[in-house]
Amino acid sequence: MLNIDKIRADFPILNRKVHGKPLVYLDNGATSQTPQSVINTIVDYYSNYNANIHRGVHTLSQEATDKYEEARIKIQQHFNAKHAYEIILTSGTTESINIVASGFASILKEGDEVIVSALEHHSNIVPWQMMCEKTGAVLKVLPMDEEGALRMDLFDELLTNKTKLVFCNHVSNALGTINPIEEIIHRAHKFGAYVLIDGAQACPHLKPNVQELDVDFYVTSAHKMCGPTGVGMLYGKQELLEMLPPYQGGGEMIATVTFEKTTYAGLPHKFEAGTPNICGGIAFGAAIDYMNSVGFDNIQTQENELLMYATNELLKVDGLKIYGTAYKTSVISFNIDGIHPYDIGAILDKLGIAVRTGHHCAQPIMDYFKIPGTVRASFSFYNTKEEVDLLVSAVKKAKAMLS
Ligand SMILES: *Cc1c(COP(=O)(O)O)cnc(C)c1O
Numbered sequence: 001m002l003n004i005d006k007i008r009a010d011f012p013i014l015n016r017k018v019h020g021k022p023l024v025y026l027d028n029g030a031t032s033q034t035p036q037s038v039i040n041t042i043v044d045y046y047s048n049y050n051a052n053i054h055r056g057v058h059t060l061s062q063e064a065t066d067k068y069e070e071a072r073i074k075i076q077q078h079f080n081a082k083h084a085y086e087i088i089l090t091s092g093t094t095e096s097i098n099i100v101a102s103g104f105a106s107i108l109k110e111g112d113e114v115i116v117s118a119l120e121h122h123s124n125i126v127p128w129q130m131m132c133e134k135t136g137a138v139l140k141v142l143p144m145d146e147e148g149a150l151r152m153d154l155f156d157e158l159l160t161n162k163t164k165l166v167f168c169n170h171v172s173n174a175l176g177t178i179n180p181i182e183e184i185i186h187r188a189h190k191f192g193a194y195v196l197i198d199g200a201q202a203c204p205h206l207k208p209n210v211q212e213l214d215v216d217f218y219v220t221s222a223h224k225m226c227g228p229t230g231v232g233m234l235y236g237k238q239e240l241l242e243m244l245p246p247y248q249g250g251g252e253m254i255a256t257v258t259f260e261k262t263t264y265a266g267l268p269h270k271f272e273a274g275t276p277n278i279c280g281g282i283a284f285g286a287a288i289d290y291m292n293s294v295g296f297d298n299i300q301t302q303e304n305e306l307l308m309y310a311t312n313e314l315l316k317v318d319g320l321k322i323y324g325t326a327y328k329t330s331v332i333s334f335n336i337d338g339i340h341p342y343d344i345g346a347i348l349d350k351l352g353i354a355v356r357t358g359h360h361c362a363q364p365i366m367d368y369f370k371i372p373g374t375v376r377a378s379f380s381f382y383n384t385k386e387e388v389d390l391l392v393s394a395v396k397k398a399k400a401m402l403s
Contacts, residue, residue, distance in 0.1 A: 002298045007382050010035040010290075014382065021352030024387045029173050029331055029378030030356050031223045032204055034287075038226060041286040045279040053278055054252060054269075068278055071285030072268070078288045079218065080209045081235050085267040088241070089281045092232035093200040094123040096219035097167075099234055099271055100196055101127035103244030108164055110136030115158050115193075117168040118144040118368065119177060122361045124167055124198045137164070144368060148175040148324030155187055163193040170202035174362035174376070175324025176307075176331025178202070185215055194240065200224055200232075204380065205303060205329045207296045210235050222280065227287030231280030234271065241267050248273040299381040303330040306379045306388060313392045317399060323369055330379035333360070336395075339402045341375045347398040348375075353391055 008014050011033045016023050025033060045067075051060035053068050069084075076084045090096045108114075108131065116125060118141055132139050140158050143151045150168075166188040171178050185195045196217040199208055203220045210218050217240070221232040236244075246253055246264055250273035255263040264270045291299070307330040314320055319337035335341055345357035358373040359366045366373055377391060 002294070002302050002381060004302070004382070004384055007294065008384075010037070011382055012036060012039070018352040018354070019350050024353040024383075024390050026377040026379060026383065026387070026391060027354045027356050028204065028224070028380040028383075029176075029201060029360075029376060031229065032226050032380055033382070034228065035226055035290050037290050038228070038283050038286045041283045042228065042279055045282055050279070052275055064278055064282075067282045067285075068276075071282045074285040074288050075233055078207065078292070079233075079235055080211050082211060083238060083267075086235055086238055086241065088234040088236070088268045088271040089276055089284075090219075090232050090234050090271075091230050091277065092221040092223070093198060093219050096217075096232055096234035097123055097196070097198065098127045099247040100217050100219075100236070100244065101131045102247055104165060105131040105134045106245055107243070108135040108137045111162060112137040112164045113140060113160060113162045114138070114165040114167070115140045115142055115155075115163060115188075116166075117142045117150055117179065118364060119148070119150060119172040119175070119179065120167070120169055120362065120364070121173055121198065121200070122363070124169060124196075125364070128165075128167060142168070144365070145326075147326040148172065148177045148328070148365075149326035150177075150179055150184075152180060152183065155184070159187065159191045159193065161191060163188070163191050165194050165196065167196040167198070169198040169200070170208065171199075171205065171329050172324070172362070172365075173201040173331070174360040174365045174374070175326075175333050176201075176328035176378070177324055177326045178328055181215070182213060185213060189214070201329070201331075204291075205296075205299060216240055222284040222287055225287055226290050227284045228280045231277045231284050233284075238267065241271070246270050246273070250274045252276075294381060302381045303379055306330055306383055306385065307332070309385055310377065310379070310388045310391065313388060314395065317392070317395055319399070319403075320395070323371075323374055331376060332378075333374040333376045335371060335374055336399050336403075339399065341373045343402050344375050344395065344398045347401060348391070348394050351390070351394045351397070353394050355391075 049063040053065040194216040199220040223229040253273040341357040
């Protein structure tokens, strides 16, 4: 069991007030809050050893390089990648997906096929559409059902020997659905297709094992798992990262440069052109340490309890509908009959409660349910039942004011 008071004390922001009320932060699906240990790591970096990495002979540069590469190893171990150089540090999930999509834009051919799930975030749709435009590859969609689960019964009909890539999120940010990625990877591999899994919404809740999953690419962002914004990871199997062309040209990603011919650096530097987010990468490592010190079993127990409690309490509100009831993590996407989600969100904010409203960068899901958007409350392990009670009473208040 978690000592929630002790956990909450790790997050200074949870003490602040919003409109005179204690902050109730339920927008963890958009970004998580930052524990003191990660904040300290950032302060320590800029206070004591800020320097550019991999290039300097001087002490600060060596220290920064060592810490940055230590962070890469922490990330490797956390996700159980075989080699540290299979972990590319990027600016986040979006950039990670773009690196892979732009690489395949010079590999795929007209008539090749790729499959996207209906549950995707725009960042796992648009880069692939751009790739298809360039190559003439065909984008097919694996549909979802009323409960927000993927129609796995239709997957085999979509797979052919022309299928080159399948991309899917591990957990849907809009509904919280946990997708059966083991099965997706296994079935796609039977057709020789590669699979990219978007783990941005999964990594705050669980610990993926990329070798056990046998996944080809796995991507995530630090800022949803207690780390800073502007840094994330692209994991790829060595042979695939070697096959893909570099994404950006510049310093750090080269072996030799002449005006006649440039040769590229090996992994991971081939995909890390220019000065990276050094402090962010080091802080990403600190965030992983923090999450592991809390423990993913504890995280899941606490979050599942909050999810069940909040679901039961919210469903007691007349006219409230929850979207996505499949097997899921601690996300509740809902609407109240006849009320626009934005209006509910604005009233909740006045009461100190932070939720997200809108399409959650997943318009196709909203189109499926024929709604403009939802109110989304997304929980973290540092949230409490008391906060759920505040949410529910605020939702009732908003309903009374708006109907
Ligand atoms: C947040 C999120 C993204 C985008 O992450 P960025 O950090 O904005 O690049 C992509 N997919 C899912 C499922 C997400 O939750």
